[in-house]
Amino acid sequence: MHPRRSAQEVLLCDLCETVPLQSHCELCNINLCVNCAGKHVSDSSKRHKVVPFLHRKSTNYHKCPDHADKHCEIYCEKCGIPVCLTCVTSGKHKGHDISDILEKVSAKTESLQKDLKELETRIYPRYEEMASNVETEKAEIETKYGKLTTDADEQGEILHREITAIVNRRKSAIAEMKTKHLDALNKNTEEITQKITELKQIMSDLKSILKSNDVSLTSTYKSRNSEFRTLPPKVRVTVPSFSAQKINKYQLNEMFGSLSPLSINTEHGDTMKSAEAVSSPPVKPLLDEPRVTATIDTGYGNPYSVSCLSEDQVWTCGEKKPMKLLNLQSKLLTSIQTKSGGQPYDIAVTRDGDLVYTDTSNNTLNLIKNKQIQTVITLQGWRSRNVCCTAGNDLLVTMISDDLKQSKVVRYSSSTETQSIQFDVQGRPLYSSGISTKSISENRNLDICMADWGAKAVVVVNQSGKLRFRYTGHPSNTKQSFTPRGITTDSQSHILTADDDNDRIHILDQDGQFLRYIHCGLQDPFGLCVDIRDNLFVAEWGTAKVKKIQYL
Structure with missing residues (x-):
């Protein structure tokens, strides 16, 4: 029996060893009298938890595998295991950081x-x-x-x-x-x-x-x-003969009609962020009066796409001319002609700083690395349109079928198709048909946002391709119908889309709620992008300029 335990079962304080105990510290696993309990909790270096002795939680200490008569009351931080006091004093864990097992x-x-x-x-x-x-x-x-x-x-x-x-x-x-x-x-x-x-x-x-x-x-x-x-x-009179044509089973099968192939794609599962990661980035409120901070003369007759390489350098493209890298002073830094000699349909900058472009003259998606053009994808039966780079460095490409009756979004990892988005859960097309522009951007919450000019709507689906909402414009002060062209998103998960017929930018939240317009004297805004500091760049079709706008 413990020397301090008498036959009358009187339990004494572990600190003073003279007064009967009344409390128990669950953190330190010691029994305390009233006076010692007050002194014990005054130690602010630990978060002591003193409870009435009868309400204490029993602690099931693990027996030490090396010392059978000892319990593991200490935690070795370096080895990541519970140990007993003998393990520590024996030298095996000498110099290691240790902590109380109960704290751990x-x-x-x-x-x-x-x-x-x-x-x-x-x-x-x-x-x-x-x-x-x-x-x-x-x-x-x-x-x-x-x-x-x-x-x-x-x-x-x-x-x-x-x-x-x-x-x-x-x-x-x-x-x-x-x-x-x-x-x-x-x-x-x-x-x-x-x-x-x-x-x-x-x-x-x-x-x-x-x-x-x-x-x-x-x-x-x-x-x-x-x-x-x-x-x-x-x-x-010669009796006529019957010349039976040999039945070509392949032609008969084609004449009967064909089934489109069964497409079973294992799509990217939504990666749910941890509770800590879900926390919002620093809030940047919208400015009441957005302002133009720089104007770049592109030299194009009609620029239609812009993509940021940095805060002061942007790639642009326009009708019948090479792609250009320009700084804020309109200085030409680099000029690159497409591989086919035709004009690109759209451009985007990857996370590695390389340029990608779609070429409708030969239905290809191309990567420019160190000024060398590599054809990444060549389409069959479909025509490439707009492109964007995702946070995971995938490429999202909008495309239309050769007969102009179907549209879809395809995700590529390197040159491998990993996802195809075309229909809603009822099997109805998500996007309009025809050759109209279908600019695309990935939002911070991994939604896929398209400015579908043919549908006169912004169409947003989640990462799995399920429709979240359609935005068809705000009723206030609309001169003409909503005509979305370019689209981009920012660190606040805002969706910004260029309404070229009404000479303004619509700002939406991530759920499609209208927040406000950006005017800034824009004329036929077309292509959009934002840099890492959430400055907006707008390619104006009507003025051959790119404007840098601060709106947050």
């Missing part, structure tokens, strides 16, 4: 509680939502695949009707030919039969003359044998 457990417990809270309130609900969405999609499959089967049956019936009609036309033609053939033979038969009748009559007359020995009949007889030596014409 307390910190770990707090971390565990944070993890549990995040799992319960943020992560698990998202998994449940994803599972629910998959079940919804599975329920829709029966209807969609049922329609495909019905379409195939209907196409089969159409082909059956067409084949039956063709067979009937051929059989009718055969019957008509047969009738004509028999008519020709019957007519020939009639002519021959008539000649036979005449020959029989002549032969009978000759027999009668010979038998009668009548001088008059014999002397007046005129022979017709020469007439009958020329036989009647024989009708020759």
Whole structure:
């Protein structure tokens, strides 16, 4: 028995060892009397937790694997393991930083509680939502695949009707030919039969003359044998043949109609940020009066794209001229012609500072590194349009089909397609068809934002491609309909889009709520980008200038 424990089970304070205990410090795992408890908590170097002794939590110390009679009451920070006092004094952990195991457990417990809270309130609900969405999609499959089967049956019936009609036309033609053939033979038969009748009559007359020995009949007889030596014409009719074409199964399959390939893409899962990472960046309020801080003369007739290389250098492109790198004083730093010799459709700067551009003349996506052009992607059946670089250094490319009936957004990692975004959950197109511009940008929350000029809307989907919202303009003071051209986003997750017909920029929050306009005397604003300090650069179609605007 402990020397301080008597037979009457009187428990004494661990510090003074004379007064019965009343409290317990859960941090230090010691028992205290009233006086010692007051002195103990006065030590502000630790966050002591003194509770009534009867309310104390029992501590399950781990037995030391090296010293069986000892408990691990100390934590070695270097080795990352619980140890006992003997382990420390024996020299094995000499010079290592150590801490009280209960302090470590307390910190770990707090971390565990944070993890549990995040799992319960943020992560698990998202998994449940994803599972629910998959079940919804599975329920829709029966209807969609049922329609495909019905379409195939209907196409089969159409082909059956067409084949039956063709067979009937051929059989009718055969019957008509047969009738004509028999008519020709019957007519020939009639002519021959008539000649036979005449020959029989002549032969009978000759027999009668010979038998009668009548001088008059014999002397007046005129022979017709020469007439009958020329036989009647024989009708020759060739029975038509049926030249059956060899059935080309491939052509028949193509004629029947084709199924688009089943596309099963494992898309980038949304990476949920930790509770600490979710905290917002430093708030930069919007200026009441945005102001132009620099104006760059591009030298283009109509500049339509701009992308920041740095705070004072921007790449630009315009009609029928090379891409240009300009500084704020309009000085030309670099000029690069496209590989095809045509004009680029859009440009973007990667996180590594390289330039990418889309070329509609040969349907390619190209990377310029150290002034050397590499063709990264060549499209088949689709035409590249606008491009942007993501926070993960992927490329998002908008494109339209060769028949101009479909539009989509494709994500590329290097030259590998990793995601395709085209339809909503009901299977309806997310984006307009046709050749209109479809500028694109990734927001800080990883939403994918498109300025769909053809739809006259900003279309925003989340990282998985699910539609979040459409913005079709603000009703105030609109001269003409909303015509979004360029689009960009900033550190505050604002969405900025150029409304060229109304000569202004719309600023939206990340959920599509209108905040305010930027005017600044703009004329036909087209391409947009922001630099790392959230300065806005606007390529003006109407003035051949790029304006740098401070709006935060």
